Amino acid sequence: MYDLVILGGGSAAFGAAVRASELGLETALINDGLPLGGTCVNVGCVPSKHLLAVGEAAFPETTFGSVDVETSFDFPAAMEEKDRVVESLREDSYVDVAESLGIEVHTSRGRFVSESEIELDDGTRLEGEYFLVATGSSPRVVDFDGIEEVDHLTFRSALELEELPGSLVVIGAGPVGLEFGQVFHHFGSEVTLLQRSGHVLSGMEPVLGRELQRCLEREGMDIRTSTSVERIEKTGKGVRVHALSEGEAREFEAERLFVATGDEPNTSGVALSEVGVETDRGGSVKMDDYMRTTNPRVFAAGDVTGPPHLEPLAAKQGNVAVRNAFEDAERTIDYGSVPRAVFTSPEVATVGKTEEDQMEQYGRCNCRTIPMEKVPRARAVEDTRGLVKMAVHPETGVVEGVHAVAPSASEFIHEAALIVKHGLTVDDIVDIVHVFPTFSEALKLCATAFKKDIENLPCCAE
Secondary structure, rough: OOEEEOOOOOOHHHHHHHHHHHHOEEEEEEEEOOOOHHEEEEEEHHHHHHHHHHHHHOOOOOOOOOOOOOOOOOHHHHHHHHHHHHHHHHHHHHHHHHHOOOEEEOOEEEEEEEOOOEOOOOOOOEEEEEEEEOEEEEEEOOOOOHHHHOEEEEEHHHHOOOOOOOOEEEEEEOHHHHHHHHHHHHHHHEEEEEEEOOOOOHHHHHHHHHHHHHHHHHOOOOOEEEEEEEEEEEEOOEEEEEEEOOOOEEEEEEEEEEEEOOOOOOOOOOOOOHHHOEOOOOOOOOOOOEEEOOOOOOOOOHHHHHHOOOHHHHHHHHHHHHHHHHOOOOOOOOHHHEEEEEEOEEEEEEEEEOOHHHHHHHHHOOOOEEHHHHHHHHHHHHOOOEEEEEEEEOOEEEEEEEEEOOOOHHHHHHHHHHHOOOOEEEHHHHHOOOOOOOHHHHHHHHHOOOOOOOOHHHOOOO
């Protein structure tokens, strides 16, 4: 009997496997679908961020206004380079790691046949004391009228393209739609993004979406908000999307269609109901604060448990699940201080409470917003795109949320995460001596704005 049997092979599975190895547990890992490493290394974070960097280097940035991009970019070479990067990282960070940890890896599909056994496709049965469901998620494609007639792309299939589309309609302007939309725009495709809500990044602080949209439109991207898809049809040249945009019937045509309408948990075929593991209406595994499912011998972690879908959070959940199962640790995760980022140019990053959160809790928002043009580093490199918004407790001065659109926002959001996690005040931030000039000085300037008028301050002054 194994101490732990893990269903999945991504970050949540490996976060659990590392801790299990440290505890000397006999562990088996069942990986079905994607190669070891799961979504992040194979079809998510790693390849998309590599292509974003390649695209940004290829895009003419002498001006951040509208520009014409020459379609001379070597798309096949970029995709081959992406594959080499992915393969290298997968081998180093997952395949080699699994071997070094002494984990028994099964490349097969597994399903529960009892509360103590999982059966593989070849009939092999693995008996375990505890189980971790970490099967991840897959792209969710909304059942639009006509979608079955169109050879549409998702973030997975887009990474397998051999030719660069001349034009692309992207349905959905969340992180995936925006990142891939900008990748193809920078590569030379004509890109149109369709978003149902009134602004892009609808799940974040609204000012972030509005500012990012402004920046992307200045680059030449066509972004249509308040736009709902009515019907999709195949044409001789590609695809036509019939939509209702701001109350008017519109048609959008392109060579290819990219669908970025979210993800769905990979729970089909695992037979969770056979062992009393419940899922919600969307199919995500239900778990408590300790990663336990409705079966006390079965834990869950990662995308299969629902949003937010974040690689480091999945790994932490896997680690916490093992600690709680075998060490009686009763550990939980502070989700309120988990940062998120969108790797567009400029980047978007956020942590903690939003203005809406404060309005609901206090009846008012104690917030300040500063444009990046006030930050000396942004002025020095002539990239003043973006802003920083800070939400502070109206009585104590404790910083409860930080939200940014800026170059390197994904880097300095970690300082903000520490600030939120440890309950620091605006006075604490102002008191910290920051390196000059850096983009992270935006945090100090925003905190200072709660105390005085920053319009009349010299560089580095408090």
